[in-house]
Amino acid sequence: MGKGGEGGMDGKEVNMAAWLVSVNTLKIQPFELPPLGPHDVRVRMKAVGICGSDVHYLKTMRCAHFVVKEPMVIGHECAGVVEEVGIEVKSLVVGDRVALEPGISCWRCKYCKGGRYNLCSEMKFFATPPVHGSLANQVVHPADLCFKLPNNVSLEEGAMCEPLSVGIHACRRADIGPEKNVLIMGAGPIGLVTLLAARAFGSPRIIIVDVDEYRLSVAKSLGADDIVKVSTSMQDIDEDVIHIQKAMDAEIDVSFDCAGFSKTMSTALNATSPGGKVCLVGMGHNEMTVPLTPAAAREVDIVGIFRYKDTWPLCLEFLRSGKIDVKPLITHRFGFSQKEVEEAFEVSARGGDAIKVMFNI
Template identity: 85%
Template sequence: MFEGPHDVRIRMIAVGICGSDVHYLKTMRCADFIVKEPMVIGHECAGIIEEVGSQIQTLVPGDRVAIEPGISCWPCDHCKLGRYNLCPEMKFFATPPVHGSLANQNMAAWLVGLNTLKIQPFNLPSLGPHDIRIRMKAVGICGSDVYYLKTMRCADFKVKEPMVIGHECAGIIEEVGSQVQTLVPGDRVAIEPGISCWRCDHCKLGRYNLCAEMKFFATPPVHGSLANQIVHPADLCFKLPDNVSLEEGAMCEPLSVSVHACRRASIRPETNVLIMGEGPIGLVTMLSARAFGAPRIVVVDVDDHRLSVAKSLGADDIVKVSTNIQDPMISELE
């Protein structure tokens, strides 16, 4: 968090790659400096000031600045004589153990072409009064992400320009809007990935998942959440209990799919259930159906491994079928 009265917070815009960075990358050392633990690289840099400390009078947010990468001690004789470059206590960007400046820029996984992902900058919108800024900690890879990667489309949605992927996610709040009262920085949250219009009949009746104006993460042209940080409405972020991990929080979205399916199917203690397909959604649907009280659950798939996982998670019976519709059933109920 930003604290120092004489400091500025800068969004990096340009960072050069020096020969020393290359040496560290290739050999984990440069001269006598050895990288012994993970280190942020980069020291040739410039950026735009986003916030200034309470005692800063010469710079304001929005100023474009070049950055001197070495912080000297100031009290030693060298510093007092203006030769602070010789300071023995110098802390220089990207010189172990000091981190560098190739940071602060929000990066994301962009789908830019068939089977092509690139890590590129992702500019965040300004924080609205009802929004929160979240640092992503866990993002699942959904089947839709894979479809977009392999075919640049999923159902009727086509990727026509580069898009950030990911929608199953959880993270830690870093900043809240002025009107947010239910969440605070540091809260761990699961994120609902669809933003509805709130005005249509579906939304007013509480069925906002059917909103025709839905803006859903990683559904063209809407960007997703596989990024360092995102900005999202606070009303769509849910604080996680202490006993739920961030990885589990990211799975709340696919879990909601299975819970919705069980509700639609009116699963009750007297309901026997057949599940066709035991991928991740099929498996979580099986677990949800059991939680709803289903006494007998039969699962069907073409893959032995998926069927064995389903069995280990509590399926009562498993059925393997052929991928050829002309073939007879490969196995009977086990």
């Protein structure tokens, strides 16, 4: 079989996908699509990014409480071109370039009806077991979760709407605006999109903290007002907080923990000003020990986020208008062959100078 789905025995194209079959094993194999429903579209994938959760699944066959029990197609940050539309679809036509929101909720439960569909327990989300993902030649997806790209927004930028949505949802949950100074713990991909989103929401001063100098230099180039390098040691929290508050030189109104470790969350809680807010975005530790009582005594609120809701239109508007530029985050590009898929995941897992690894299919 050729790379990326060339002809089968009957001349019909064989749809190929990257399957996670076991720990550290991905294989490009045929992927049979479901029939096209009346409200669905068939999309030819063009750009698919690698997320930290994809790497978790590859390394351990699990992410948080989601466990891969049988082979699964990987990938969920994606954009492509519409190739076929269901008979009831009015919003899209063949040839439209679209960004895909990867989660299909039930639309019947109280969370869906209340507008918080990201909390739906029946959510079918690309590459979250047992649901197949989108690192494939083609996928079938509901038309209302496929968002047409503005003419000046590329397919790669369309795929970046997924990670950017996390930053935008976090900013909404934390009520970011022109009067909120922001601290961000972690300068990985999610910390960096949270930086871009917080700036687009009007935050006047943003400080970003990490243990890695290269990541901090990227944050600075993306517009962070200041950067602070810290250690990984819990013993250094008090000293780190002094450095962070000095760098902010103002009230820290909102802190985003984009790493999710006991150290980062404790630092965020201690650094945030009385009456401020800490938003937990990262999921590094399932359980953590943090100084809740002193934070509560200063009325520091804690909010969490899970994925996002209703973010794609705003993402695309920020990209269209130039308020947000995600292009500098895409550091590595690969094609869709067995060798390149394996190499791309190795590069992503290594981290270092790899921020967003993108497949061009």
